[in-house]
Amino acid sequence: MTQAREVSPEPMTTRRIGQHVKGCYDRLFGGKATPSAGLPIHRGKALAALLHYPLEILNDLPDHIWDCFLPCGNPLPHLRPSAGEKILNLGSGIGIDSLALVRGSASPIHVVNLDVVPGALFQFKTVAPPPGNPPLELRESSISCVCAEGDRLPFRSGSFDWILMNGVFNLFIDKERLLLEVQEVLKVGGRLVVMDLCAAGELPEYFKEEMDGWAWCMSGACTPSRLSRMVEASGLTLELFSEIDKVDLLHPMGLVARKSYTRG
Ligand SMILES: C[S@@+](CC[C@H](N)C(=O)[O-])C[C@H]1O[C@@H](n2cnc3c(N)ncnc32)[C@H](O)[C@@H]1O
Numbered sequence: 001m002t003q004a005r006e007v008s009p010e011p012m013t014t015r016r017i018g019q020h021v022k023g024c025y026d027r028l029f030g031g032k033a034t035p036s037a038g039l040p041i042h043r044g045k046a047l048a049a050l051l052h053y054p055l056e057i058l059n060d061l062p063d064h065i066w067d068c069f070l071p072c073g074n075p076l077p078h079l080r081p082s083a084g085e086k087i088l089n090l091g092s093g094i095g096i097d098s099l100a101l102v103r104g105s106a107s108p109i110h111v112v113n114l115d116v117v118p119g120a121l122f123q124f125k126t127v128a129p130p131p132g133n134p135p136l137e138l139r140e141s142s143i144s145c146v147c148a149e150g151d152r153l154p155f156r157s158g159s160f161d162w163i164l165m166n167g168v169f170n171l172f173i174d175k176e177r178l179l180l181e182v183q184e185v186l187k188v189g190g191r192l193v194v195m196d197l198c199a200a201g202e203l204p205e206y207f208k209e210e211m212d213g214w215a216w217c218m219s220g221a222c223t224p225s226r227l228s229r230m231v232e233a234s235g236l237t238l239e240l241f242s243e244i245d246k247v248d249l250l251h252p253m254g255l256v257a258r259k260s261y262t263r264g
Pocket of ligand 1: 021022025026068069070071072090091092093094095096097114115116117120148149150151165166167168171
């Protein structure tokens, strides 16, 4: 059996891919591109309904905001924050998962939307309120926004009870570094929830050079065995790994991993 390649690409390639990915989302959240335009895939509110998001708690969001909703799955059943807990939505985009969490939670929680693209956070803050209601940023005072790189997190060790990455994990080439950063800012007992695509086998080499494939979570997809090795090597314990529609080479997956100790 062939071993999965775990060779890190050259720094130049890493930088080029990172810049391309950011450029794509910059254009998208700046209104200069339409997500998945022309592709025969579900989008926006229709996608949210298909993924069983609780639309009743999101129904007052304006239609245009749904065009920038780009999840790989519905993480809500895996996120069970208790009162006062802190959640980092890493690569939040416009932060619809954060809104769903805060609105669906019976007790007060605090969510941080983190994204490298300022336009994404700006869209969250300026969502037009329905007539007569205060702006979203006032209503959702338990959500704050931070603009930063996901693999250089500007938080102290042990800051979060939960970290969510929905359609974000595969954008990073150096996933080992990302996971170390994530486990550092998680509290002991805290959990990482990832929704993304995984690969049934090693991807053809040309996939790795496909720049748009990186931006759409495809080129960075790993096999389940590589994923579990990386998660465990970072010091997290894999609690759940589920794959959906395994018939395709690339298919959605969800994982939950727990930080059970502090790395020495
Ligand atoms: C596929 S979208 C998912 C957005 C959101 N989680 C959702 O479900 O709608 C990927 C997000 O990751 C952000 N992103 C890309 N590179 C990043 C990086 N290096 N650090 C933090 N966020 C990044 C993009 O700006 C974009 O908002």
